[in-house]
Amino acid sequence: DIQMTQSPSSLSASVGDRVTITCRATQSINTYLNWYQQKPGKAPNLLIYDASNLQSGVPSRFSGSGSGTDFTLTISSLQPEDFATYYCQQSGSTPYSFGQGTKLEIK
């Protein structure tokens, strides 16, 4: 099974900051890597699919990159509504494993 590891597990930042979250797979998943945002009490929401494609309706300050085993999610200028938990997930092979999550908090 493919394991996904995110870093950091938590992150404090301010409105307007640029932040980067990384995700590493234990074996190559090509670009079958997705990013989700989850707010308390809500279902996850797809942000980025296939490593770098912005889901419809998601603000352009979100971007993704990477291939193989190493991936990043970048938020170019944090907005108040971006404080949430972020998960990466691989869809290259079952089980479709998730990273452990990165909690983004207000500094």
Next chain:
Amino acid sequence: QVQLVQSGAEVKKPGASVKVSCRASGYTFTSYPLHWVRQAPGQGLEWMGWINTDNGNTKYAQTFQGRVTITRDTSASTVYMELPSPRFDDTAMYYCARGDGYKPLEDWGQGTQVTVSS
């Protein structure tokens, strides 16, 4: 628009079967697999398994193999996730989500809280 509507919260005693439903609308039900994802209190997301809604084939994560059963009723456009003998540590929020092979989980249900308590 695509909607996945899940059944309501459940409280069960250990060993008492629980079955959660996920009714799909807004697309052709048999065209996309449906997945189940678990989230224990304060924890991350855990992929449980999926079902091919066309032929009924299923695939489970090793952790859930033999402990969960996913089925579907094409006439009702509904997928079910059953825990035949839940344990205390099955207390969690359970989500259904739509996603094709190699594709992301694009649409999610609202979640169903399952509490296992004596």
